[in-house]
Amino acid sequence: AQILIMTPERLDACLRNWRNHWSWIPDIDLLVVDEFHLLGEPQRGPRLEGTLTRLLRINPFFRILGLSATLSNIGELSDWLQGVHYRSTWRQVPLQKEVVRFSRLQDKLSLLVEKVRRCVDEGGKSIVFVNSRSRAQEIDQILQENDFRSHHHHAGLSWEERQQVEESFRHGDTQVLVCTSTIEMGLNLPARQVIIYDCYSFNGNRFGPLSVTSFVQRAGRAGRPGLDKQGQVVLFAPRWMKGVELYQVENCEPIISGLNTGKYL
Numbered sequence: 001a002q003i004l005i006m007t008p009e010r011l012d013a014c015l016r017n018w019r020n021h022w023s024w025i026p027d028i029d030l031l032v033v034d035e036f037h038l039l040g041e042p043q044r045g046p047r048l049e050g051t052l053t054r055l056l057r058i059n060p061f062f063r064i065l066g067l068s069a070t071l072s073n074i075g076e077l078s079d080w081l082q083g084v085h086y087r088s089t090w091r092q093v094p095l096q097k098e099v100v101r102f103s104r105l106q107d108k109l110s111l112l113v114e115k116v117r118r119c120v121d122e123g124g125k126s127i128v129f130v131n132s133r134s135r136a137q138e139i140d141q142i143l144q145e146n147d148f149r150s151h152h153h154h155a156g157l158s159w160e161e162r163q164q165v166e167e168s169f170r171h172g173d174t175q176v177l178v179c180t181s182t183i184e185m186g187l188n189l190p191a192r193q194v195i196i197y198d199c200y201s202f203n204g205n206r207f208g209p210l211s212v213t214s215f216v217q218r219a220g221r222a223g224r225p226g227l228d229k230q231g232q233v234v235l236f237a238p239r240w241m242k243g244v245e246l247y248q249v250e251n252c253e254p255i256i257s258g259l260n261t262g263k264y265l
Helices: 008-016 036-040 044-058 074-080 105-121 133-145 159-170 212-219 245-249
Strands: 030-033 063-066 095-102 126-129 150-153 176-179 193-196 200-202 207-209 231-238
Touching: 008 044, 030 044, 036 044, 095 105, 095 245, 105 126, 105 133, 105 193, 105 231, 133 150, 133 176, 150 159, 193 212, 212 231, 212 245
Parallel strands: 030 063, 095 231, 126 176, 126 193, 150 176, 193 231
Antiparallel strands: 200 207
């Protein structure tokens, strides 16, 4: 093969056992790392960083091409790799952003139904991001009761079930998809509208404000080339929440090394 496609974890496993893979490791000329911002994730980031460092040591002549829509300290990262960086703000389908403020939690559902109905009535489809599996199923049921063809998508479903839900959305059988972060990256779905219903998320230890990086990744699901002239991104936020402007300007958090934290010390 001329091209190998694998997860960072699979490449890491090959490099840790590099003697058994020496028939192809020295032949690597280019390593493309999609979603390069994974370097900043608490769990996968340190492993990806260690993988890149190990490969640079084993094969110092290959090139790295890192791709991401959410790198704020791109210059620092390119210096680490002794490379150059390129940045572009161009987007084939522009996004229209809106913040919906609410004072009472019980108001959120009626506001959600209103926003989804407007999109569906105009011939679009909507993806609604929530912060838990149970909430995804609950909101899905409520939308169905309001005469929407909706479905839910989360990591609790089997791979086959998730595939069926995605295909139903692509083919038009589903108008609204209620999901957790499972659709945040790597999927191309025909959604005109993305609604960030929950602006808080679980980071592995506790609930906190949704990161700007996650917001940008989720917002990027809206507006598909060839289908929409403009995408719509709606953020639901309580009136007392501060810092919402950070989501508007997409001021993503910097990527920092996780090798000196927790179990990686």
